[in-house]
Amino acid sequence: VIIITEAGISEPTLDALRDHLEGHGVRTHLSRGTDRVVIGLIGDTSVLDPSTVRAWPGVASVVPVRTPYRLASRQFRAAATLVPLGDAAGTRLGGRDLVVAAGPCSVEGPEMLIETARGVQERGATMLRGGAFKPRTSPWAWQGLGAEGLALLAEARIVTGLPIVTEVMDPRQVDLVAEYADVLQIGARNMQNYALLAEVGRIRRPVLLKRGLSGTITELLLAAEHIMARGNDQVILCERGIRTYETATRNTFDVAAIPVLKRETHLPVMVDPSHAAGRADIVAPLCFAAIAAGADGLIVEVHPRPAEAKSDGDQSLTLDQFGAMMAMLAPFAEAAGRSLAGSAAPRPSALVA
Ligand code: PEP
Numbered sequence: 001v002i003i004i005t006e007a008g009i010s011e012p013t014l015d016a017l018r019d020h021l022e023g024h025g026v027r028t029h030l031s032r033g034t035d036r037v038v039i040g041l042i043g044d045t046s047v048l049d050p051s052t053v054r055a056w057p058g059v060a061s062v063v064p065v066r067t068p069y070r071l072a073s074r075q076f077r078a079a080a081t082l083v084p085l086g087d088a089a090g091t092r093l094g095g096r097d098l099v100v101a102a103g104p105c106s107v108e109g110p111e112m113l114i115e116t117a118r119g120v121q122e123r124g125a126t127m128l129r130g131g132a133f134k135p136r137t138s139p140w141a142w143q144g145l146g147a148e149g150l151a152l153l154a155e156a157r158i159v160t161g162l163p164i165v166t167e168v169m170d171p172r173q174v175d176l177v178a179e180y181a182d183v184l185q186i187g188a189r190n191m192q193n194y195a196l197l198a199e200v201g202r203i204r205r206p207v208l209l210k211r212g213l214s215g216t217i218t219e220l221l222l223a224a225e226h227i228m229a230r231g232n233d234q235v236i237l238c239e240r241g242i243r244t245y246e247t248a249t250r251n252t253f254d255v256a257a258i259p260v261l262k263r264e265t266h267l268p269v270m271v272d273p274s275h276a277a278g279r280a281d282i283v284a285p286l287c288f289a290a291i292a293a294g295a296d297g298l299i300v301e302v303h304p305r306p307a308e309a310k311s312d313g314d315q316s317l318t319l320d321q322f323g324a325m326m327a328m329l330a331p332f333a334e335a336a337g338r339s340l341a342g343s344a345a346p347r348p349s350a351l352v353a
């Protein structure tokens with residue numbers, strides 16, 4: 001249930017209303033508009049009689065929620081959520097500007113990371129991606145540089161000024177990753193790791209939540225709800241392909257998820273065409289489709305020498321391929337009513353320690 005207050009409701013009236021509601025054992029969550037407050041009720045609302053609630057001072061309307069998620073729902077918050085990415089340029093995801101994150105699947109070492117970071121920035125990327133902790137299907141595969149990789153990402157941020165998105169896999173490492181990352185990524189395999197979602201819900205740092213390999217759109221939104229219910233409403237959703245019977249691509253890019261999500265939720269939506277495709281040659285068309293369908297941002301794997309990549313080389317674009325794709329994005333962005341976010345200004349090299 002959502003309660004919409006009368007315009008200009010006073011704080012004492014609002015407090016009395018909340019006390020009354022919480023006295024019935026439900027939790028309240030406030031979303032303040034310019035003159036009205038939307039109160040989301042969390043918990044068992046069956047104890048409340050809507051017609052009685054409607055009669056309380058300060059209440060304009062009582063709206064039943066038709067979805068299992070509330071905080072993530074457009075019904076609860078009509079205006080798009082803008083997520084600040086933490087860079088000096090003040091880039092925000094979810095508005096008119098399209099954000100492009102690019103970088104290697106894994107952070108492999110200092111030289112390749114700086115080369116990639118500089119390269120993608122020169123070609124228009126506004127955020128740097130790179131995994132330090134890598135969820136690998138096989139325990140015998142490369143597992144990432146771990147904490148050392150985080151330090152390298154921090155260095156790349158100093159050099160370029162680009163905000164960093166990197167994955168956190170373990171609830172015990174949330175604070176460590178949050179020390180380095182501007183955006184914490186929850187990987188597809190962890191979409192329903194509720195202990196991890198609770199931990200990233202506790203911090204005040206944006207979270208990029210990837211859709212699980214077999215996650216429905218509703219399950220993705222409920223996973224976001226787990227994070228938001230802990231108080232962190234800076235959640236970015238990410239469509240990265242789902243598992244189907246198709247074998248021509250690594251996963252099946254669910255383009256329909258984009259407009260569905262944009263209708264259902266106020267949270268920004270990113271698309272990862274690299275993991276959806278699993279092959280570099282179709283990454284660009286999937287990016288164009290994502291923009292046309294209303295995506296707020298892209299996250300693309302780029303490696304200076306994909307053949308040498310320690311993970312996901314097959315789906316990584318070279319810097320030249322990334323540049324060519326970026327040059328072709330503008331008309332799609334324009335057709336979708338978006339502009340490409342300007343790349344962050346490189347920081348003076350004097351800042352490099
Ligand atoms: C990644 O971003 O490198 C990654 C592991 O993605 P996903 O969780 O979508 O498989």
Ligand code: MN
Pocket residue numbers: 105106275301311312
């Ligand atoms: Mn990858």
